[in-house]
């Protein structure tokens with residue numbers, strides 16, 4: 643048990659219920675380890691959210707420190723506000739000046755095309771990454787942002803292969819809370835069609851499925867790309883028919899590793915996986 647859990651179950655202590663930053667309601671996270679503010683527009687979340695956005699569009703001028711400075715100086719307070727920044731205000735901030743203001747504007751202007759999945763994932767809704775959104779778009783045949791609001795009364799409308807109740811719920815709640823800002827941002831962004839992925843048939847991993855867990859020395863995206871490039875199939879979570887579980891320690895006793903061994907999934911180290919791909 644950590645401190646928050648201990649405090650939460652003790653009767654002597656009352657956990658704070660109000661966010662010190664915005665006055666919103668605080669709730670325990672799913673794993674009961676953190677107190678989180680439920681207000682999606684809370685300043686405490688905004689720098690992380692905007693940072694995720696600027697890294698999605700690869701706007702390198704916007705490091706976390708810069709974003710925090712811009713928020714503290716009242717230049718931005720949401721993702722959409724990036725696109726209406728007051729350049730004179732930026733120019734007047736210590737150590738920023740006119741040149742950085744112009745550079746920032748230029749970067750935003752030159753990165754205005756993105757896919758629908760990048761757009762939604764860029765809003766950093768907890769647990770909902772680009773691949774999850776891609777899954778949903780493909781399974782549900784969504785074409786536009788508005789399609790995500792069909793049957794809006796049902797928080798389970800996104801459930802499909804690889805997307806369970808929890809993720810669907812989180813996405814539904816996140817979209818509901820962020821919709822207004824997303825719609826504003828959409829007026830500055832062009833949604834482009836994703837480049838269809840070349841499906842490799844055959845290949846050294848032909849027909850074999852792979853699931854990755856835990857930390858690895860290469861980014862997860864790079865490992866996934868190797869699977870696809872060599873004709874393998876990615877399982878985002880371990881399934882009954884997953885052929886390989888790739889993890890740091892093949893002798894691990896984590897619940898995933900135990901489950902894998904029990905059902906006959908092969909355990910593979912990252913290095914052995916990479917060798918398998920002939921890298």
Ligand SMILES: [Zn+2]
Nearest residue numbers: 661664679684
């Ligand atoms: Zn808050």
